Amino acid sequence: HLRLLADPGLAWISRLHFVMGAMAYLSSPLWFVLLLASTAYVVFPGLSGSPLWESGELGAWWNRPGVVPLLAVTGVILFLPKVLGVWAATLRDVSRFGGVLRLWLSALLEALFAVIVAPVMMFFHCLFVASIALGRDVKWAAQERDETLVGWASAVQGAWLPASVGIAWSVVAWVASPAFLMWLIPILLGLVWAIPLVVYTSSTSTGAAARRRGLFLVASETSPSPTLVLAERMRRRIWRIPAPLTPASHTGHGAPGSIRTKGAGLRRASSA
Numbered sequence: 001h002l003r004l005l006a007d008p009g010l011a012w013i014s015r016l017h018f019v020m021g022a023m024a025y026l027s028s029p030l031w032f033v034l035l036l037a038s039t040a041y042v043v044f045p046g047l048s049g050s051p052l053w054e055s056g057e058l059g060a061w062w063n064r065p066g067v068v069p070l071l072a073v074t075g076v077i078l079f080l081p082k083v084l085g086v087w088a089a090t091l092r093d094v095s096r097f098g099g100v101l102r103l104w105l106s107a108l109l110e111a112l113f114a115v116i117v118a119p120v121m122m123f124f125h126c127l128f129v130a131s132i133a134l135g136r137d138v139k140w141a142a143q144e145r146d147e148t149l150v151g152w153a154s155a156v157q158g159a160w161l162p163a164s165v166g167i168a169w170s171v172v173a174w175v176a177s178p179a180f181l182m183w184l185i186p187i188l189l190g191l192v193w194a195i196p197l198v199v200y201t202s203s204t205s206t207g208a209a210a211r212r213r214g215l216f217l218v219a220s221e222t223s224p225s226p227t228l229v230l231a232e233r234m235r236r237r238i239w240r241i242p243a244p245l246t247p248a249s250h251t252g253h254g255a256p257g258s259i260r261t262k263g264a265g266l267r268r269a270s271s272a
Contacts, residue, residue, distance in 0.1 A: 028125035035187060039169070043176045082107060096222045098214035106215045117197060119190040123162040147204045155198040166191025 001022040005015055086107045090100055097103040131138050150158075170188045173181040181188075190197065200206055210216050220228070 025125050025129050028122040029129050031122055032126050035184075039173065039176075039180075039184075042180045043172065079111065082111060093223075096217070096219040098217040098222075102214040102217070106217070109215065115186050116190040116193065117201075119166075119187045120159070120162055120194050120197060123165065123191065123194075148202065149204065150198050150202040152195070152199060155195045159194040159198050162191045162194040166194065 001018040004010070004018050010018075086103060089097055089103060094100050094103060098106070128138055166188050169184070170181065170192065173184050173188070207216075211221075
């Protein structure tokens with residue numbers, strides 16, 4: 001994406017799209033570097049002449065100039081689009097989303113889930129970018145779209161590294177400054193819980209329980225389009241149609257046994 005920015009024939013909107021595509025992955029390493037720098041700032045206070053965390057007081061940061069506006073702008077950028085989206089949904093047929101209360105509750109729970117899972121995605125994005133920078137092959141397999149539960153063994157195999165990093169990072173932050181650890185909890189919580197997150201987010205029972213309570217509903221589930229309803233009805237009807245031939249009549253008409261016999265005959269003929 002970044003190499004294409006120098007193409008003289010691109011419009012500015014196309015260049016913006018390429019920058020956004022690159023930042024979809026570069027933002028994770030930048031965030032990770034920022035977290036490492038802030039941790040080093042606390043662990044090694046001699047790096048700066050103005051230590052931010054003094055005597056472990058959590059409330060001292062409020063007195064720092066520019067901190068509150070920065071936190072407010074960050075919150076607006078992160079949560080304003082979601083609030084506007086939920087508000088726009090309430091102006092329509094909100095019953096398709098389980099009602100006003102369940103819609104707002106679902107949005108709140110989804111935001112909390114995004115906070116927890118974002119550090120895990122950051123970690124794997126950093127691995128992807130580092131692998132590309134080192135010239136290594138990056139496997140980009142197709143997404144798993146079926147209802148498949150990830151077992152604990154597979155989850156440990158795939159997520160042990162971010163979990164280990166999260167535990168070690170928590171210990172270092174606690175030894176350096178318990179107050180600083182409190183600020184890192186939203187980041188470290190997702191890393192430490194990486195393995196259970198993989199297991200429980202792949203569980204169909206978790207989604208079914210939320211649906212029974214009217215949470216995380218979308219219009220395509222509660223009010224599916226007539227095309228999808230017809231397609232599902234036809235699919236079920238096709239599976240109920242009996243086979244045109246009985247099992248006994250399959251012999252000599254493409255049955256597996258006859259195919260194997262013909263294949264064996266062809267192999268003997270070719271070898272002869």
